[in-house]
Amino acid sequence: MSKAQKSQNNGGSNVIELGKVVCCAQGCNKKQTRAEFCEEHFTWYKEGLISGKGERPSDFDKKFIAFQQRSRKKAA
Numbered sequence: 001m002s003k004a005q006k007s008q009n010n011g012g013s014n015v016i017e018l019g020k021v022v023c024c025a026q027g028c029n030k031k032q033t034r035a036e037f038c039e040e041h042f043t044w045y046k047e048g049l050i051s052g053k054g055e056r057p058s059d060f061d062k063k064f065i066a067f068q069q070r071s072r073k074k075a076a
């Protein structure tokens, strides 16, 4: 009879935080949710607006405007 043992199972989330859990995009301090990015910047990355390191290319403004126009059309 030994059912006194506490089973401390925290849902298997034994990921060790490595100190960097915020989105790696420039100027963003949201939590990482996808890869190294927050939800929004992961979309940016997918759309080619920023590099995998969160860096903006020199023609970022142009790309960003085009991206906004694309997503506006989708939402409409």
Ligand SMILES: [Zn+2]
Binding pocket: 023, 024, 025, 028, 029, 030, 037, 038, 039, 040, 041
């Ligand atoms: Zn972000």
